[in-house]
Amino acid sequence: MKNNLHKYTEQEFKKDELLAIIASNLELDETRKNQMESAYKAVNDVLSRDVNFFKGYTISVYAQGSLLIGTTIKPLSGKEFDLDIVLHIEDSYHNHSPSEIYDELYRVLSNNGTYRALLQKKNRCVRINYNSDFHMDVLPGCIIASNNTRLMIAENEYRKFWSRTDPKGYAEWFKEISERNNGSFLLQERYGLLLEAKIETEDLPTHLYFKTPLQRTVQIVKRYRDLFYLNKDKYTSPAISSIVLTTLLAQCHQGNLSIQDSLRNAMVQMKKLADDYKYHGIKFTVYNPVDNHEDKSKRENFTDSWKDRHYSSFVNFVESFEKKLNAFINYSTTESNYTDLFGAGFYKENIQTIVQLEERVAGNSRLAALLSGTAYTNSSGKINVSSGVKNGSHGFYAE
Template sequence: MYFLNNKTAQIDDLLARAAEKLQLDRTRREKIESSYKAIQEVLENDPDFFDTKTFEIYPQGSVRIGTTVKPLSRNEFDLDIVLHIQGRVYEQTDPMRIFNELKRVLQGNGTYKDKVESKTRCVRLNYADNYHMDILPGCQHSADDENKIVIPDRELKEWLISNPRGYAKWFLNKAETIKMTLLEKAYEAEEIPSDDFAAKKPLQRAVQIIKRYRDLFFEETPDYATSSIVLTTLAGQLYQNQDSIFETIDGIVSQIYGQVNLSRLKRIKVLNPVDSDEDFTDKWGKEPKYYSEFIRFVESLYKNWQKLKEDNGIVEESNILKGVVGENIYSDSVKQQTLITEDYRQKGKVFSSSATGALGSKVVSDKPVKKNTFFGK
């Protein structure tokens, strides 16, 4: 079996399974989609402001680019959506008007009135059952770029430029440079039906795993955890079109580690790839503790990944991976992988090398392994 013969493919299989367990399942995705479609309908029926506007609502952030990760300590997802009003409405509208009109409609609706919370740039709906939704209101900035919007800032009381849809397009274009993942190739070679998890791009999986390690690393000090937008942007900028999740993470983390060590006296900057005037890491300049904690995090992940590249044996590798994705997630992923291996064994497709006794596929071995009936027969 290919991922029994190839260490990188074997780890990729485990990482993909772990990431799959961390993300939104289909039921929750469908529930979230129905939630923001319901909000669009409520706004369309508003007779005082939104009925005269053309707008759409769409997800942004990790939901849009496929990099969601379930929080550690709670069964809750954060959903970020955009209320994108078409046309240059902002030129005749005070920044706070859009924000206040959105809040007014939601507070006046029986379904949402007790869920509304004002944030700096969005209106939050706190759902009781397992997630909250942040609605970012914005207006199209110009006719030249339908993705670029201006959004109101409650503290500054002015319009700020944003481009969440443009950012998602940038990231997904990076991810799609690989047409077939290492796992897809491995499953195809072994004539195993490929689950959807094998097709998800290495860059998306890498971001999920890096974010998961971030959550574990900062579990005791969550206030200093590096933001997802910084990690996602770095990953997209440093991705070198690897078809393997393991090699993608290795390449990204090694480059970040190198940049940090070359810039000890001056912090690195992570700029918005679709708006270079926006520094996602401006907080690092104002509060250096965030940057020093980022360095600690990068150094820790880098050292762990270097250990994985060595021949430490299955026990040490298991301990490292447990530390990266969490013990329960790792254990469940190993169980799934074992079931596939056992299925291969039952079909007589796993062979034992007459020279080493190691398990493998027909490609590298020559002695069939007896079927395991679990009854000693």
């Protein structure tokens, strides 16, 4: 933080704010989130009432993935949101077989009138296909030890062997990386200045300012992923899973203070992985970063099913995203550049929001004084432009 400091320009700030507005409009709304929370709590209630198997154990059902780490995005039109949840059985996996816990889960749900017609068997989970715009994948697992969050789950479609996972541990890992330099993020600092300058903030979309740059980066990259693969053949151009993208982006993150710097940094790192494969045939592996088993073959491997076509697909995706991101961030935010990255929705609304925010701060002498370092704080703690202790300037600094 002490070396290679540069000062953000007002234009760079506005670009970060616009990216936050865009990502915010991509996110699942609270109504949908609450609907999904009610859905998995209802599953928990049904399983808890089962007297033949589950009533003998302490169980809990909770969300994993994007809902847990705050990186949800709305599905494209005609597509469904994939809600991943865990059925956490508080009993050692040594007491069960992988097929047993899977079959017991399916038995209870299939015997319930609400779920019977909605069920679909998947390799490791049981899917509930709701008559709405989302489906829920229920992944059953047993604990490894009582003093950690790791679980053992069914290995594959035959469910004869166990494999390891750790959804809660993964969420903590992501959160720790995401919140590095928390309190110093560009948009957080800007919001603090708006409060100090007494700009009317009650109508400001305050949620824009408190997602981390990494969370926004994941949302933006996932949206382009959905657009990029929309009409492509699933076999020759398999889409990159959210868990692989999210893990790579977190591993690339360097505590960046702005969304645009986080995106640029991610592209540099991911382009290197793409080039290593494209030009040298070097394949990367993405393990669950919180699985530290000494035998790598037993670690949870998010790319264990990847073939040459997956790596080629990754190369094509990264090259395309880099080109379109560069056009949007470094050149212009025209509607054409916008739709290339984010699709056709919300462009006018997003631009209108950024214009309204600019109008609120334009001509505010208190904000101008705070930014330039010519503001004062008097003995009553009030900020003014004439008397008291001189405040330092706020320049929006980043690495």
